[in-house]
Amino acid sequence: MPKDRLMSEKEWRSLGIQQSQGWVHYMIHTPERH
Incomplete structure (x- = not known):
């Protein structure tokens, strides 16, 4: 994956x-931090 x-x-x-x-799965099970 290019990072530049x-x-x-x-x-x-x-x-x-x-x-x-x-x-x-990751987005659903990870609490959002603002």
């Missing part, structure tokens, strides 16, 4: 397909 620039739409879609389940 914004990811392209293609990269975002690829990551979304691979990690969407993990991210949803």
